[in-house]
Amino acid sequence: MNSLKSLQFRRFLRQFFFLLGLAFFVYLVIKLKPLVLLEYLKTVGWNFLWILAVSSVWIVAYSLAWEIFLKNLSKRVNLWDIFKIKTSGEAINTITPLGWGGGDPARILMLKDHIPVNEGTASVVVDRTLNNLAIALFMLIGVLVTFIRFTLPPVLKVGLPVTLFIIVGVSAFLYYRSHEGLFLFFLDLLKKLRIKKEFSEKTLKNVQEIDGHISRFYKMNRKGFAMAFTLHFIGRLCGVAEIYLAARFLGHPFSMIDSYLLASMTVIINMIFVFVPGALGVMEGAFAGIFALLHLDPAVGTSIQIVRRTRMLFWTAIGFVFMAQMKSPETDKPNPAPAP
Numbered sequence: 001m002n003s004l005k006s007l008q009f010r011r012f013l014r015q016f017f018f019l020l021g022l023a024f025f026v027y028l029v030i031k032l033k034p035l036v037l038l039e040y041l042k043t044v045g046w047n048f049l050w051i052l053a054v055s056s057v058w059i060v061a062y063s064l065a066w067e068i069f070l071k072n073l074s075k076r077v078n079l080w081d082i083f084k085i086k087t088s089g090e091a092i093n094t095i096t097p098l099g100w101g102g103g104d105p106a107r108i109l110m111l112k113d114h115i116p117v118n119e120g121t122a123s124v125v126v127d128r129t130l131n132n133l134a135i136a137l138f139m140l141i142g143v144l145v146t147f148i149r150f151t152l153p154p155v156l157k158v159g160l161p162v163t164l165f166i167i168v169g170v171s172a173f174l175y176y177r178s179h180e181g182l183f184l185f186f187l188d189l190l191k192k193l194r195i196k197k198e199f200s201e202k203t204l205k206n207v208q209e210i211d212g213h214i215s216r217f218y219k220m221n222r223k224g225f226a227m228a229f230t231l232h233f234i235g236r237l238c239g240v241a242e243i244y245l246a247a248r249f250l251g252h253p254f255s256m257i258d259s260y261l262l263a264s265m266t267v268i269i270n271m272i273f274v275f276v277p278g279a280l281g282v283m284e285g286a287f288a289g290i291f292a293l294l295h296l297d298p299a300v301g302t303s304i305q306i307v308r309r310t311r312m313l314f315w316t317a318i319g320f321v322f323m324a325q326m327k328s329p330e331t332d333k334p335n336p337a338p339a340p
Contacts, residue, residue, distance in 0.1 A: 043249075043250060043251075043303075044246070044249045044250065044307055045249075047245070047249040048249075048307070048310070048311075050245055050249075051242055051245055051246060051249075051307065051308075051311050052311060052314065054238050054241050054242045054245065055238065055242060055311050055315060057234075057235075057238050058234070058235035058236075058238035058239065059083065059086065059087060059090070059235075059315070060083065061231045061232070061234045061235040061238070062086055062090075062127075062131075062231065062232065062235050063079060063082045063083040063086045064079070064231050065127065065130060065227075065228040065229075065231035065232050065235075066082055066086060066123065066127045066228075067079055067082050068221075068224045068227055068228045068231075069122075069123045069126050069127065069217055069224070069228065070082065070115075070119075070123050072216075072217055072221055072224060073115065073119045073122070073123065073213060076114050076115055077111065077114045077115060081114065084322040084325075084326070085107055085110045085111060085322075086107070087315060087318055087319045087322055088103075088106065088107075088110065088319040088320070088322045088323045088326075089103040089104065089106055089107035089110070089319075090103060090315070090319065091103070091315065091316040091318075091319025091320055091323075092106050092319070094312055094316060095312075095316055104124050104128060107120075107124050108120045108121050108124050110323075110326060111123070111124075113326070118206055118209045118210050118213070119213060121210050122210045122213035122214050122217075123213075125178075125182070125210070125214060126178075126214055126217055126218075126228075127228075129171070129174050129175055129178060130225075130228050130229050130232050131232050132167070132170070132171040132174065133171050133175060133229060133232070134229060134232035134233045134235070134236055135167060135171070135236065135267055136164075136167050136168045136171040136172075137233060138233065138236040138263075138264060138267065139163075139164050139167055139168075139264055139267060139268070140164060140168065141260075141264075142260060142261060142263070142264025142265070142267075143160050143161065143164050143264070145257065145260065145261060146160065146261055146264075147160075149257070149261075160268075163268055175218075178211075178214050178215065178218055179215055179218050179219065180215070181208075181211040181215065182211060182214060183207040183210055183211050184207055184208065184211055187199055187203075187204075187207060236263070239263045239266070240256065240259045240260045240263045241259070242308065242311070243259040243262050243263055243304060243308070244256055244259040246304045246307045246308060247259070247300065247304055249307075250300065250303050250304065250307065252300040261290070262287065262290060262301075262304075265290055287301035287302055287304060287305040
């Protein structure tokens with residue numbers, strides 16, 4: 001009976017994430033207007049395939065980084081399945097107000113068909129931590145270049161270092177805390193804050209198992225950690241290449257350094273406006289403002305973001321196609337009741 005309820009709940013969650021993401025996807029397409037998207041695609045032409053190629057490189061890089069940890073635990077998840085789950089999770093991350101708070105639990109749920117939940121949870125936590133560390137390094141370089149190259153208004157002079165400090169601080173804390181037991185730390189914190197007095201033995205056992213998987217990876221597989229971190233950083237650099245190519249194909253080329261600055265600003269804006277699905281409207285306005293700061297035509301900045309938005313819609317659609325195709329293995333089906 002419990003097995004049947006668990007299976008029904010998993011199916012409900014899958015349908016919920018799928019329908020929620022699909023609703024936001026349709027909303028974004030309608031809001032951006034299909035004819036406008038087609039017009040920009042006509043301007044870029046077949047060169048749009050290069051943008052898709054660059055974006056596929058970073059999805060593959062993220063999938064390979066995730067595979068390094070998963071292989072450390074089990075050989076039961078192949079790279080193609082990892083790619084599909086990663087693409088589906090990022091689709092949910094991109095277009096829902098939940099951000100990675102929606103896509104990451106969905107990834108754990110999709111992994112449940114291949115490996116135990118505790119292993120899947122540990123893998124997603126490590127994958128997210130590595131991503132945050134790569135973002136921190138990426139942002140650190142971007143902020144340093146910004147201060148060297150431009151005379152910034154007082155708001156940005158204060159705002160950029162504060163944002164960078166928060167990103168680096170949180171990332172460093174999660175990384176170092178993970179060596180000793182990240183989830184146990186949060187359980188102790190809940191006790192100290194008197195939010196929760198006691199936890200069941202089963203909960204403590206699961207938490208210790210998850211922390212053990214994470215801690216062993218950091219302590220015993222430093223080569224794997226370095227490789228996974230490098231792949232995440234390469235993924236960030238692909239975002240720089242995408243902006244550079246989009247500007248070039250729209251007939252307004254600019255330097256790779258300016259592309260890097262735009263990409264690093266994109267990260268900050270996404271974090272601040274995470275509650276806006278896809279940062280719709282916010283990102284277009286931000287690109288226009290950054291272009292004005294660079295003494296370039298603001299309309300070009302908006303055009304670049306619309307091309308990137310079209311790429312995002314493409315991969316989001318692919319992600320939801322993958323989600324729709326995923327089926328539970330035969331072992332997930334409840335056993336029929338014995339015949340009288």
